[in-house]
Amino acid sequence: MFVRRIGPGPSEAAPQCYGTYGCPDIWELEDGDFAIIGADITASADKLPSSAGCSAGERMVKVPRRLLVFAKPHIPDTV
DSSP states (O other): OEEEESSSOHHHHOTTTTBTTBOOEEEEETTSOEEEEOEEOGGGGGGSOTTOOOOTTOOOEEOOHHHHHHHGGGSOSOO
């Protein structure tokens, strides 16, 4: 199911790992989609703009900016 980590591991990309965020991470899945590990902020879904939504089967997660910036060069440019 999990193919590869996208970007450096949490200890490098999120040095606060094991702190407030736990260990945020990004993984590419076998089907090409991505799994994001982060703090569950689904309770804030009511603050989303009207053009966005979070269904009952979804969760919103917060990841440190640093994690996404470090992962950017490892995310494919094509679909």
